[in-house]
Amino acid sequence: MNILLSLNEATRAVNSGSNRINLLEDITLNVNEGEFISLMGPSGSGKSTLLNCIGMLDSFTDGGYTFLGQPVHSMKEKNRSKLYKDYIGFVFQAYHLIDELNVWENIETPLLYKNIKSSERKALVGDMLDRFNIVGKKDLFPRQLSGGQQQLVGIARALIGKPKLILADEPTGNLNSKQSREIMELFSQLNKEGVTIIQATHSEANAAYGSRIINLLDGKIVP
Amino acid sequence: MLKNYFKIAFRNLLKNKVYSFINISGLAIGMAATMLIGLWIYDELSYNKHFENYDTIAQIYQNESNNGDTETSEAIPRPLEFALREAHNDNFKHIVMSSWNFPWYLKYDEKNINFLGSFMQEGVIDMLSLKIINGKPNGLKDLNSIMLAESTAEKLFGNEDPIGKILKLSDSFEMEVTSVYEDIPDNNSFSDLEFVMPWKFYITWQDWIREAEDHWGNNSFQAFVQINDNTTMEAVTNKIINVKKERSPEEAEFNPEIFLAPMKDWHLRDTYENGVQSGGRIENVWLFGIIGTFVLLLACINFINLSTARSEKRATEVGIRKSIGSHRSQLIFQFLSESFLIVLLSFVLAFGIVLLSLDGFNNLAAKQIVFPWTNYQFWIASILFIFITAILAGSYPALYLSSFNPVAVLKGTFKAGKYSALPRKILVVAQFTVSIALIIGTIVVINQIQYSKDRPVGYDKDSLIQVPVMSAEFSGKKDFMRMQLIESGAVVEMATTSSPTTNVWSNRSGYDWEGKPEGFQEDLAWTAVSYEFVETLGLNLIEGRGFSREFASDSTAVILNETAVKYMNIENPIGKLIRDSDYNDPDPAPPLKIVGVIQDYIVQSPYEPVKQAMYVFDAYENESYYNLRMNPDRSISDNLETIEAVFKRNFPNVPFSYQFVDEEYGAKFRAEERVASLARIFTILAIFISCLGLFGLASFIAEQRTKEIGVRKVLGASVKQLWILLSKDFITLVIIALVIGSPIAYYMMSQWLQKFSYRTDISWTVFALACSGAVLISLLTVSYQAIKAATANPVNSLRTE
Numbered sequence A: 001m002n003i004l005l006s007l008n009e010a011t012r013a014v015n016s017g018s019n020r021i022n023l024l025e026d027i028t029l030n031v032n033e034g035e036f037i038s039l040m041g042p043s044g045s046g047k048s049t050l051l052n053c054i055g056m057l058d059s060f061t062d063g064g065y066t067f068l069g070q071p072v073h074s075m076k077e078k079n080r081s082k083l084y085k086d087y088i089g090f091v092f093q094a095y096h097l098i099d100e101l102n103v104w105e106n107i108e109t110p111l112l113y114k115n116i117k118s119s120e121r122k123a124l125v126g127d128m129l130d131r132f133n134i135v136g137k138k139d140l141f142p143r144q145l146s147g148g149q150q151q152l153v154g155i156a157r158a159l160i161g162k163p164k165l166i167l168a169d170e171p172t173g174n175l176n177s178k179q180s181r182e183i184m185e186l187f188s189q190l191n192k193e194g195v196t197i198i199q200a201t202h203s204e205a206n207a208a209y210g211s212r213i214i215n216l217l218d219g220k221i222v223p
Numbered sequence B: 001m002l003k004n005y006f007k008i009a010f011r012n013l014l015k016n017k018v019y020s021f022i023n024i025s026g027l028a029i030g031m032a033a034t035m036l037i038g039l040w041i042y043d044e045l046s047y048n049k050h051f052e053n054y055d056t057i058a059q060i061y062q063n064e065s066n067n068g069d070t071e072t073s074e075a076i077p078r079p080l081e082f083a084l085r086e087a088h089n090d091n092f093k094h095i096v097m098s099s100w101n102f103p104w105y106l107k108y109d110e111k112n113i114n115f116l117g118s119f120m121q122e123g124v125i126d127m128l129s130l131k132i133i134n135g136k137p138n139g140l141k142d143l144n145s146i147m148l149a150e151s152t153a154e155k156l157f158g159n160e161d162p163i164g165k166i167l168k169l170s171d172s173f174e175m176e177v178t179s180v181y182e183d184i185p186d187n188n189s190f191s192d193l194e195f196v197m198p199w200k201f202y203i204t205w206q207d208w209i210r211e212a213e214d215h216w217g218n219n220s221f222q223a224f225v226q227i228n229d230n231t232t233m234e235a236v237t238n239k240i241i242n243v244k245k246e247r248s249p250e251e252a253e254f255n256p257e258i259f260l261a262p263m264k265d266w267h268l269r270d271t272y273e274n275g276v277q278s279g280g281r282i283e284n285v286w287l288f289g290i291i292g293t294f295v296l297l298l299a300c301i302n303f304i305n306l307s308t309a310r311s312e313k314r315a316t317e318v319g320i321r322k323s324i325g326s327h328r329s330q331l332i333f334q335f336l337s338e339s340f341l342i343v344l345l346s347f348v349l350a351f352g353i354v355l356l357s358l359d360g361f362n363n364l365a366a367k368q369i370v371f372p373w374t375n376y377q378f379w380i381a382s383i384l385f386i387f388i389t390a391i392l393a394g395s396y397p398a399l400y401l402s403s404f405n406p407v408a409v410l411k412g413t414f415k416a417g418k419y420s421a422l423p424r425k426i427l428v429v430a431q432f433t434v435s436i437a438l439i440i441g442t443i444v445v446i447n448q449i450q451y452s453k454d455r456p457v458g459y460d461k462d463s464l465i466q467v468p469v470m471s472a473e474f475s476g477k478k479d480f481m482r483m484q485l486i487e488s489g490a491v492v493e494m495a496t497t498s499s500p501t502t503n504v505w506s507n508r509s510g511y512d513w514e515g516k517p518e519g520f521q522e523d524l525a526w527t528a529v530s531y532e533f534v535e536t537l538g539l540n541l542i543e544g545r546g547f548s549r550e551f552a553s554d555s556t557a558v559i560l561n562e563t564a565v566k567y568m569n570i571e572n573p574i575g576k577l578i579r580d581s582d583y584n585d586p587d588p589a590p591p592l593k594i595v596g597v598i599q600d601y602i603v604q605s606p607y608e609p610v611k612q613a614m615y616v617f618d619a620y621e622n623e624s625y626y627n628l629r630m631n632p633d634r635s636i637s638d639n640l641e642t643i644e645a646v647f648k649r650n651f652p653n654v655p656f657s658y659q660f661v662d663e664e665y666g667a668k669f670r671a672e673e674r675v676a677s678l679a680r681i682f683t684i685l686a687i688f689i690s691c692l693g694l695f696g697l698a699s700f701i702a703e704q705r706t707k708e709i710g711v712r713k714v715l716g717a718s719v720k721q722l723w724i725l726l727s728k729d730f731i732t733l734v735i736i737a738l739v740i741g742s743p744i745a746y747y748m749m750s751q752w753l754q755k756f757s758y759r760t761d762i763s764w765t766v767f768a769l770a771c772s773g774a775v776l777i778s779l780l781t782v783s784y785q786a787i788k789a790a791t792a793n794p795v796n797s798l799r800t801e
């Protein structure tokens, strides 16, 4: 098993007034390629913060973070951004599609940032639409879709760059149970195809789709 | 990528129609104003650039001092030419003596038409690179030759070949057409040179011109030069500066300095103060350049304020893009390309506005600007202009919007910070500061013009016309004409003058009188007039009398104006004599006896004190104008018809032409009026653009506070209270702008007024007017939104949550 990423006593602190608060404290964690991890814990326990830091939208203030053998903590912004563009996809609870772009264009956008040629983009987006059975919706705008459909588009967008790691922050939090199941099944399927997934969730049922559960409380991993 | 950006930009434009409208129309108006001003400035700066030898052509100017005041003039004496050719010829490629460009009648067959033309030396052809399209390359060789501009030839000859044809000049001299040159286009110093005749003809034409040959004191001619390529204007000036002083001991007391005024300065820097170049139209170029820049900045500020005010709406998109791999620089690029798109659309609109308004603008500015379709520089400038505007308007919003932290934004906790509105407030204050300064400036300019127009002129300029003396046929006929005109009933009185009523063509010195201070160097405006001068103009006599046919001795009489009496320091002037000061002259002119003193009347600038003037009785047919006081009991058109008939009867070969004196007088205000009307338009545009921005911000704030307003209403707030709540922030900003803008405007306008001796003061009413106007307009602007929000049904706004 290859190690995808490892955290070594990683800490995320913020200054609140004169106090310094640790949102995450001494997180030590190895994630292997092909794992499907569920992060659990009560609201405010730091799940989103951890995902954001792993996803490099945010950064740890202390400790080590290695991704594919490269030390993220000591990396320049430019290299980090490249790592992240190439290997990580995000899925959000609120979907976060761009309102002014239609389905096709939303899925295409990450490819634009990777400077992929137009013909190749067409092929890739087309495949993705096929795979998710949303070809018929490609010209619709986000507000014309149901929540579940929007999340499908969100996942398609996360996958389009062929990431090794998907970070999903309560991906089914706004969905009903039927839609949730479909999304979770999709994740299982992706995981079987080799994508590593870390999801934050409140739901035991969702967590059960994963291969490992990590519990967070007040910014610390509890055994 | 760019396509993706433009797509988003377009969809945003369509989604937010009000903001798009405000942004695009504001920018379009600002850009159109800036483009018009740009075209105007380009036109001003390209004045005379038509001439190939632009850089080496100059006119010879002269400084002369009287009692410490130095006056600068382009009028020079004839012997200067010989001195320059003899001692300094190696500096010049050409020295071209010239008469003034003056109207002359040219007659061919039945056609007798008035054209402007000059008598000039042959070098003019090469100096001005006149393009000969027909006839001899040098058409000024023979004494009786005449060169015609193409349009002149066409008017006189139609399709006939003019070369070799004989024209009659002033119905008396026969001139042979030797060549035709291409018209000199508008916007050039010589664009109204409709014909050229040889200088050597001119100098044989009249006694006074012949006699001026060795007369260093007769400054009645012009000289243009082209300097050699290997020297500079300054170097040549240094060599010739003392040439007159050295050669003419009599003139040395006026400390004459001869210098070159380069062609590039003729139009833009033609004002001299005490002998030193002190600006000219270049000041207007700067003024309008600054106004144009400001108008554009105002429009850019709207764009900046509206984009940043709405940043919360764009924040999510920024967060998402960052989370799916966008670099900040890519976002900056995206927002810049969005502003580029908007600026491009605005430019297209501005382009249309410019095309539609160019005629009106030309009218106002007295220009003949044609749209420079084929000028590649214009297109390059336009592209640069679009980019510059896009960067001015777009860079701050791009930097600001792209800076959002994706984690904060996506968590939904994003709120623009407490101070995020501060830059917007500062920019609104800046906008209104500029607008208020412009309002005050425009009011002061208009006040100054009105103030000078209200200044008493000192004569009755209504129903007074002047008929220029255009032909030798007029000579000796003035009394006879006066009789006929009065008999006709159209004219109640008539007098001739050697200068028009609204100008002085001659200034004289070399007099002596009782009480003249030791070493006093007098400089008097000199006009030769006929008997009924005082009566015809309706002047006010303070002492003595006007010229009278009852006194034979009046042929050597003189009338002074009040200022002259004070200036010359004459007590009890009536009966005193003014003598020629040249006691060595074996044949001195007879002394002039003062018979009357008139109240000052405005002859030259209405902004300056009236100059000391002497009005001598015209015993030598110096008349240039017949001044006719028309019969007030008859209609003007009747009078004019009758007068024309009398002239036609007496001078059948001379076309009748005349000017209304009050129009001639009104022309003195034209330059300032032009500035005023342009300033007024740009001020209105500035206010409009600023209010457009205010309107956008007000609607944004109202939208943002919909829920708060709903709650307040439910709690019992009245519409008036809500209106005050929503308007007061904006009005505070406008008031801050008033406080900053007023002193700035006061300072600048005080400076501007310095150039007028006769000037209005800037009263507090100007500020009161400007400030109350600004507050009122901005209040109206924000109130629309405030009242709309305050009267909305609160249930609707609260339900949306």
Ligand SMILES: Nc1ncnc2c1ncn2[C@@H]1O[C@H](COP(=O)(O)OP(=O)(O)O)[C@@H](O)[C@H]1O
Binding pocket: A014, A016, A023, A041, A042, A043, A044, A045, A046, A047, A048, A049, A050
């Ligand atoms: N920038 C910040 N400054 C201060 N506190 C923060 C900041 N970001 C998050 N928090 C706090 O950190 C805690 C963890 O938040 P989060 O990671 O969103 O938890 P979860 O996703 O598990 O609900 C919360 O109490 C939140 O209020």
Ligand SMILES: [Mg+2]
Binding pocket: A047, A048, A049, A169
């Ligand atoms: Mg969370």
